[in-house]
Amino acid sequence: MLDLSLVFWAAIPPLLLLGYYYCRIPFAPALLRLLIFFIFGAISGILALSLEWIFETVANSVVNWHQMKRSLPGIALRQLVEIGPIEEGCKLAAVVIPIYLQRRYRLLLSSVFILTIAVALGFTAEENWIYFFHGTASIFERTIGTPVHAMFSAPWGYALGVYISSNTGLNQNRKFIFTAWVNSVICHAIVNVLSSAWAYSLPLRFLSYGFFPFLLWMFWRLEQLLRKVQRKPPIILISAYTLQQRYWQRSLVLFALLLGGNAIFGLFLLVRIVSPLNPSILFESDILWFILTRFLLNLFFGFLAWGIYRYLRRTARRRYFY
Structure with a gap:
């Protein structure tokens, strides 16, 4: 049935x-x-x-x-x-x-x-x-x-x-x-x-830390294609003129993907750990402290990745307009 x-x-x-x-x-x-x-x-x-x-x-x-x-x-x-x-x-x-x-x-x-x-x-x-x-x-x-x-x-x-x-x-x-x-x-x-x-x-298990960063990059690619379909200009992150500066900006993009992707990965693992638990024990001090610290740590990494992204966008806008 x-x-x-x-x-x-x-x-x-x-x-x-x-x-x-x-x-x-x-x-x-x-x-x-x-x-x-x-x-x-x-x-x-x-x-x-x-x-x-x-x-x-x-x-x-x-x-x-x-x-x-x-x-x-x-x-x-x-x-x-x-x-x-x-x-x-x-x-x-x-x-x-x-x-x-x-x-x-x-x-x-x-x-x-x-x-x-x-x-x-x-x-x-x-x-x-x-x-x-x-x-x-x-x-x-x-x-x-x-x-x-x-x-x-x-x-x-x-x-x-x-x-x-x-x-x-x-x-x-x-x-x-x-x-x-x-x-x-x-x-x-x-x-x-x-x-x-x-x-x-290990060491093959370390490859799993590339999973969510790669998904994040593919989501970025989907959004860029969607902007083309909408006839909007692409979002520019690499805007430097010299080769050295461009490599630096590419490194920042990669770092942001690693931080943001693994922040999502960390939250995903947190939910997988917590979801089987009985709701009555979630507010016990040890478990609540574990949930709060893991959540705030991954949130910090996520905001750091977002900050790098915003920095690169502002840099590109300044170069474009000036």
Whole structure:
């Protein structure tokens, strides 16, 4: 029997995020059309799951695939040749096929981009339900991961939008789509490898500290592409003229990503530690002190990262206007 509560928690966060992006996209398609593409995304998730099962069955008949994917190099290989290509390919097909079946008019770049986000979030909803059904992830973990598939697919969604909305340079734009799709596959693989690293012993476990900083960078990239779609100027952080100063500013950006990403990581771990506890003991002095100190420490690192970001933006504005 279908558990409606699981369906609710699987679908509502992606739908809310879709509504948020719908409000931000100029000249967005009708909301009903977005919901249809959201459903296409969920169907593409089911198709991807089936193709992955077929791939693993065939691969295991040739080599000991199940044994290989237990090591971190094996996980990386699986992500690059199986998970990334199949999932990004299914999402791409879920956007391209419906668009080309109804070519009554040329879509705008903004329309293609938001349709890509709709498909990616539908894929996320299907994936959420699979995790909840098998009990392999909590609602909190899947909720904070809601935008990840949209961040994966944003590069090829933007490239596809440029191609469909353009009247010239079609061959060049087609190559741009493939390059962006490969970029999405690689980023998809990197995220999944980093998320698996904390299950291993040191020093491999240190790779997990790159997980949230990398997600933060991908979120930044999504926002930059969204600004292009909105026809807004990009946010400039690297504004120095000399090579030495530019390296210094790039180092500050990397430092801010590390601080901000691991501040989010620290808060994530805090919630995972505290959530199984009985609410009646949360206000005991030792536990309350632990929660307060961990929260304030990660909040401090987060504000420090935000301060670096604001400093770089102010520096860029001064150079631009003066």
